Amino acid sequence: MKRAQVLMMSVLASAAVLSGCSQVEEVTNQGGDTTCKDFLAADEASQNESITKMLTDEGKNEPANAELAGTRVSITTYCQTVGTPESTIKEAPHL
Numbered sequence: 001m002k003r004a005q006v007l008m009m010s011v012l013a014s015a016a017v018l019s020g021c022s023q024v025e026e027v028t029n030q031g032g033d034t035t036c037k038d039f040l041a042a043d044e045a046s047q048n049e050s051i052t053k054m055l056t057d058e059g060k061n062e063p064a065n066a067e068l069a070g071t072r073v074s075i076t077t078y079c080q081t082v083g084t085p086e087s088t089i090k091e092a093p094h095l
Contacts, residue, residue: 029053032090036079039089047072054090067095 030038031053039047051071055063063071071094078092 031057032088034089035085036075036083036087036089037085039075040079044072047075050089051075055094058090071095 029049031050034042034050034054039050042050048068051068052062055061055067055071074094075089075092079087079089083091
């Protein structure tokens with residue numbers, strides 16, 4: 001009986017770890033290395049997080065709302081015209 005309980009706890013723990021890992025990968029913010037495909041598919045809040053990380057990684061201060069909006073428009077335009085789905089958002093012209 002004790003072996004069955006230990007086995008069941010091991011299975012549950014393994015399942016929790018494996019499901020947690022896949023969620024962590026989805027949440028990881030890649031900043032400027034975010035692809036155009038992922039950026040365009042993301043919601044506005046996730047786009048803002050990627051832009052903020054990209055700009056702070058470049059050594060700039062955290063952007064104000066106007067800078068976020070302008071950079072988002074620039075990246076979106078770039079990704080929809082010249083960029084490819086595999087292009088990264090740091091390749092887009094931005095301040």
